[in-house]
Amino acid sequence: MTRKVFHHEPEAVRQNDLIAATLDSIAELGLAGATVREVAFRAGVTPGLIRRYFDNKERLVAAAYRSFIADLTAAAEAGCGEGSAHSRLAGLIRASVTGPVADSRALSIWAAFIGTVHSDPAMATVHREGYQAFRGIIEQLVGEVISERGETAAKAEIRSHAIVLNALLDGLWIEISMGGDDFSRLDVVRVALDSVATLLGIDPAEFRN
Amino acid sequence: MTRKVFHHEPEAVRQNDLIAATLDSIAELGLAGATVREVAFRAGVTPGLIRRYFDNKERLVAAAYRSFIADLTAAAEAGCGEGSAHSRLAGLIRASVTGPVADSRALSIWAAFIGTVHSDPAMATVHREGYQAFRGIIEQLVGEVISERGETAAKAEIRSHAIVLNALLDGLWIEISMGGDDFSRLDVVRVALDSVATLLGIDPAEFRN
DNA sequence: GCAGCAATTAATCAAGTGTATAATTTCAAA
């Protein structure tokens, strides 16, 4: 038998490929389907190689989680654009409830990971970091929006608003990404913007800009 | 060796025990830890017995999911109590963001199951049914609240409100159950009630009753 | 071109998985 031909790849490239293959496996087959063999196959590589780049399968999965969350947050943040705080918040909201952030694949991966957080300390750490990062963005944005309107609010109030907003966006993201038929005939962006505006006491018409 | 002594149990009891053991396993060890042996051990039974009550492990897990969702929905619904639509909606909200509905164990189980929905059609069915049931409750309640206030709203508007409310409650439930430190010094019930009141255009003070 | 090192493969292992089945025990009916 002839051995498989292969190429040397830079460490970063292989790691990325393995992480991507892991996320693909999870998205299509669930966490249980993301076996070492499946991941290796999708990465066009042999199972044993994984151990050269990740000490454990656990480490690989945690790295994939971190990468996934970072990408998701970055995509949402990219939706902010630049400009007034109002328009940036609107951009964040719009990005949060439309593709590629709000899509079935992302939800599947997120859900698979979330299920491990409670029983796996390493995953819990990754989760907490990602969560706090996103809520920090919202909190900052809410603060800026309030001061932009010439108003002032206590830190606790801003935080309270951020928590509610975050919850609403999370919930909407889940519902939309889950893809029940209920959203197909609904303008999700308008609903999301109006809801947030109402919660913040902003005139929805003005907020939609 | 002496064989294990055992008792005959009615079918319903054994099924319940096995389902309870499955949920316990998932809550503590994650879905991956809910092996046939682990579940059997927790149920004080031998692995082989499971197959007498459930064709597959898949069936057992699906049954556990259905049972879990039903209990959760029932607990939330029980919080409604009786009385005006306003007070029933308030009760539902209060129940949704406090124990035993909003607690770490419930979230762990929910998360584990959610991760399987995308790649497992049977689980998807169970999920969809449970989800629609809960959203139906909210939709009904929102409709009653509106008409109770002497107002009138198109069906689409009611549905839109229900979707947003459901998303908000889901998101709050997740955040609270996840148990970040951020909620420890926050009156979650008040925040939830005020947010919903604001979204529905009700005076928060009146809504809190 | 070639030597040597790092990257990759191939093959194997022990442990754990869900499932199947025959042997045993419980329990209710006669």
Add this chain to the structure above:
DNA sequence: TTTGAAATTATACACTTGATTAATTGCTGC
């Protein structure tokens, strides 16, 4: 008390899993 069916156990099997290691290959510097 006995008997027979149903419930439960014990054991085993085939398979998959993550991990390990030696052999092989590709590549870089000389």
